[in-house]
Amino acid sequence: MRWYRALAVGCCAAWMIVAMNAPTYAMAERALSPVNTSSPSETYQSLVAGIDRLEELYTDYKADKSFEKLREIRYQFGRLRALLDLADVPSANRVKVGNAAMTYLADILVRLPPVDVKDIPGGSPSDKALPARWTIPGTDIQIAKMEGGPQSDEYLITAQSIADLADYYHRVEDLPVLQPRRYNSLHKEHINATGPLIPNWLTSHVPDALKVVYLSTPLWKIIAIAIVAFAMLVVAVLWARLTRIQRRRGSEVRRLGWQFTLPTMLLLLYSIGDWFVISHLNPAGYFATGERLLSTAAFYVVVAWAVWIACYLIAETIINSPRIAGNSLDAHLLRLTARVAAIGSVGAILIYGANEIGIPALGLIAGIGVGGFALALAAQSTIENLFGGVALFVDRPFRIGDVISFGDQRGAVEMVGTRSSRIRAMDGTLVTVPNSDLARMKIVNYSRRNKCLFIHTLALQVDTPPARLRQLLERLRELLAAEPMVEKKDGWPRVRWTGVAVGHLEVEIRAYVQTDNYTKFLDVQESLLLSIFELIEALQIKLVQPRIVSTAGTERIQRQSSESHIDSYTEHTSVSAD
Known part of the structure; x- marks a missing residue:
């Protein structure tokens, strides 16, 4: 019988451990369990339970504002956004649009009679074949099965329903609440909520005239965001003046370095301002989506600007090293590489940014491709000269400062650009030769001889x-x-x-x-x-006597004189090339 006693004691101990830790297990499951979108019933139940949890978190946050509680609210919003089809919403606005949609849904559903779970497709074990879509009774809000994409076969609230939620909300906001809830209007609580750095006593003293809602955002928040933007602009202007003064003296690396600090400062100001506006002022609705699109577009433009300068700064820093002469062919190649890298990087960043604010990247790339093809036809000679310049950099028939013979002309190479090369003729004139023509010519380099x-x-x-x-x-x-x-x-x-x-x-x-x-x-x-x-x-x-020298001898004398002239010119115009 001893083993029966041992078994009984073990079972009791196990039951006590489970009972003592049951709240912990429940809290962990509640915090980490994902929403269920396998059927219209599961999606609807996840929505109702999530809204109830969201109201609970708002109540707790209003009683004691803290960053930890704010993070929990954001996490809950993120879970609930998984119930929405936001594929057609620009990436920059998905958080704002999703959060607003969830508060609209909370205020709409609370004014409708409760729905029996068994009446929802998937709510009963006997439901085998689920419909493609289900409409919440008494509304036009639909839950539909997704076809294709990362959320394929999930039942989500449709994009059209999300677009109409604001209109549905304004139609029912004055109707009585039919279900028990902590707030008569979670949407109003959401648009009036502020971050931990803005205490409740400050918002309570805001005049009623400034609490009027415009574009789903209180007027005082709009004014506060405008003040933040103005302060950022003032700091940016002052820093721009400082960089303009510092760029006037020093090397090219110093000039580009100070120039690079301007977009860097703008990005720093953007990060601080964006954090303060989103976390503490919390704009909502149409104003928030518009502000978000504008700030996101400005962000990617500034990033592209910073990358553009950074490409040239890196090239000039390398050129400034002792191994490379500032006017050598390698230096010109590095500058050309920096220009190509800058154009490519800026193009990629702007395309990605355009996709973030709702301009489809594939369509934009296709449009750029068609436009680029037309531009290539129109600028055929320019592209030909560009590749001619690349060929000169690769083959290296000469270096900067070398005296060369090309065609029927001779001179010292001063620069090789993206379109043309500049050569100083023996009479002091500057000759500009297209790279495509120079790459096809026979080039004689007098400076590269070894004897x-x-x-x-x-x-x-x-x-x-x-x-x-x-x-x-x-x-x-x-x-x-x-x-x-x-x-x-x-x-x-x-x-x-x-x-x-x-x-x-x-x-x-x-x-x-x-x-x-x-x-x-x-x-x-x-x-x-x-x-x-x-x-x-x-x-x-x-x-x-020289006058009776034969024609062949005369030609030799003329050739020798010409070569002597070239050699003399080389000596007087030579530049340290590498």
Whole structure:
């Protein structure tokens, strides 16, 4: 029999534990259990029970305002909004519209006779086939089964019913209450409620003239929200003046940094003001939805502004590092990347913000796509130049400051933009070349060579003895071989008698001077030319007059002169590129 006694004692202990903790279990289930939308009956019962709980929370909150009790009210509103079909309501307004709809429903249902749960589809175990929709008796308010979407197969109060609730409420608000409730009008309690920072004694001293309701919001709340907005505007204007003063001095990074603080300050002010207005002033109805749409639109515009500046600020911060020259091709590439990133980011933010305030994102993207296609056709050359600029950045045929030859022109590259490149010609004029044209041209970069070419042709008299000519060639080769700056490999340097022209003999001298510094090359060239003329004079060899030099020789002289001119220009206009 001992095991019977042990079993009895254990059962009693278990019953006592369950009995003692039953209120705790009930409270936990009440706080965490989700609303049931599996049938019209469950949806209706969840609605009635939720409204009763909401009134209980309001009563407790009015007796002792606290942030914890306010959070509980918000949580209960959030649970009840799951009973509503708010898919057609802009995301920015779903909280306000849902909360107002719930207070309207509370005041409407309390003026209707109680509905027997067994008469609602799904209220009886025998109900097998549930209808697609059910109408609350005595009203046009419908509970319908959702087809598709995240709430598919749930029974929710329809969007059309939600849109008509305000009109239904105004029709019945003066009718007598037929069911026991804590408030004759939960909607009025809701629109007059304030946050913990606004004590009851302050709202009780508001003049009756300011308690008049406009757009479902008391007039005094509208005035208070206007004062908050004005205070935010004053702070923003003062900060804008400070940033304007600070941007006038310092580097580009400093200027962009101070410029970035303005939208950042606006976002901070928005966060503080939005928290105070929603949590403590609590606007409702049409005024709240309008204010919410306007503030949300302003928020995303300011965020887009901040992101736009941030893209350029990041690029300029990188450019300002010691590794990158401020006017290099890498710097221009970073600025181009920042511009593209800014345009893309701002576009995405504005599209997302438009979707939040009720402008469908897919429709907006489709419209932008059609408009973008039309714009692309109209701005075909601009887009072509943009991609031409990208090709120049990728291929890097030159850097900023390099002297290049393009087409029949030569000059120093000063800037590569999104549409065109700017090149300073040798005569000082500024040439603007479309990127698409420049990307297709043959580009000769004189600044990127690793050595300089020494090339000259001697025109000797045709009666020069062969022995002296041979002696001249040997002495010239010895002269070049003795110069340490002259490259000596692969048959270089070259000294050759190239032929007999009309009235003279041609001796061509070619050598590479191992330096990319043109000033040093000129020193070496000058020394070699002086030694060559001293050698010619010592061998008593005569040169012909320049006027009888052949056409081929003239072309070579002109080419050498042109290259010397370019080299000289390179030396005087060179810029540290990377």
